[in-house]
Amino acid sequence: MNAILKSETDQVLHQNPGLGGRLRIERERRGLPLERVAAQLHLGADMVSALEADDYDKLPGAVFVKGYVRNYARLLGIPAEPLLAELSERCPDEECSKFVTGNVRQEVRSSHVLMRLITAAIVLGLIALLGLWWWNYVKAPEQTEASAPTGQVVAPTDVAETPVSTAPAPTPPAQAVPSAAVVGSESRSAVTEKPLAAPAPAVTASVPTGSREATPSVPIEAVEPAPPSGKVVIEFIKPCWVDIRGADDSFKMFGEFRKGRKELGGHGPYKFIIGKTSAVRLSVNGKPYSILRHSSGNVARFELDPMKVNLN
Structure with a gap:
């Protein structure tokens, strides 16, 4: 069947x-x-x-x-x-349109899911990269501040000897010896006023005892003391990074410094790099010196010779 x-x-x-x-x-x-x-x-x-x-x-x-x-x-x-x-x-057209729309929507939906996953992964990756960059950007200044020295001042001591030249006196009188001692004391006070200069020893002219009465006395020429070098004082109002160097590396001062005052040693001319001009005040021989004229973007770079600066 x-x-x-x-x-x-x-x-x-x-x-x-x-x-x-x-x-x-x-x-x-x-x-x-x-x-x-x-x-x-x-x-x-x-x-x-x-x-x-x-x-x-x-x-x-x-x-x-x-x-x-x-x-x-x-x-x-x-x-x-x-x-x-x-x-x-x-x-028929109506049934076909419904049938086609349903299938097409399903395919588009599946592709949309994949595209959404890919887009979400890309967005998350960009957010992670942005967060990493921001973390490094914020962390870098903190690490620099922690590792940077609070300030180093290197002032090599230059022993400057001031020779005292005396004219040879073969037969000076007995009274010439005290005057030489006075000259020695004057030279010592002049050298003391000069920063980082060692006192010069007093030089006493030798006096032959045999011919004191035979020859006239020759006065010893007094050496005029050298003018004192300019006094430069830097005052930190706020924390600021500086790099200051004296001539011939006679003075070095670099790093970040907190509030306080510091007198520069060595000798000029000095080369200055000041990271924040609004946080620093400078004075030469007790008179304020404006560093705004050298400022560019709140950073000042200039050279200063305290012996030649005119603050009048």
């Missing part, structure tokens, strides 16, 4: 095979295996089988099915228009 029903069904299908049935019959007539057709159409074998069986539930939207039918007919060498017309009859 089942065999009879199957044969009758096959006859009906053969007489009116439908869209997919005509494609299958034409393929079998040409002796083309299903896998080869699927490979040439760039489809899976299950999709080709569903197309030949008119099982559209396993296929994507009607727009894609029309493309498959057109390509399948072109591969078999048969006209595609009758097949597309039959497909349109089976699927």
Whole structure:
């Protein structure tokens, strides 16, 4: 009984095979295996089988099915228009539009999920990079402040000897000896006033005792004391970084300094680099010296010779 029903069904299908049935019959007539057709159409074998069986539930939207039918007919060498017309009859425009919209939305939704994941990953990466950069930017000044010395002042002691030249006196009188001692004391006071200068020893002229009465006394020329060098004082109102160097590296002062005053040693001219002009005051010989004239962007770079500066 089942065999009879199957044969009758096959006859009906053969007489009116439908869209997919005509494609299958034409393929079998040409002796083309299903896998080869699927490979040439760039489809899976299950999709080709569903197309030949008119099982559209396993296929994507009607727009894609029309493309498959057109390509399948072109591969078999048969006209595609009758097949597309039959497909349109089976699927009216309203149903096809609903069917296509549903499938397209599903595909777009899946791609949107992937794009959203990629976009979220990129955004998170950018946020992480921005946070790392900001952390390094904020941390760098703190590390610099912690590692920077609070201030180093290097003042090498220059031992400046002030020789006292005395004219040779072969027969000076006995009264000339005290005057030489007075000259020695005057020279010592002049040298003491000069910064970082060692006191010069007193020089006493030798007096031969044998010819004191025979020759007249020759006065010893007194050496005038050298004028004192200019006094430069820097006062820190706020923490500030400076780099100050005296001539011939006679004085060095660099680093960040807190509030306070410091008198410069060595000798000029001095080279100044002041990191923040508003945080520093400078005075030369007790008179204020304006550093704003050398300021550029709140940083001052200039050279100062306290012996030549005129503050009047």
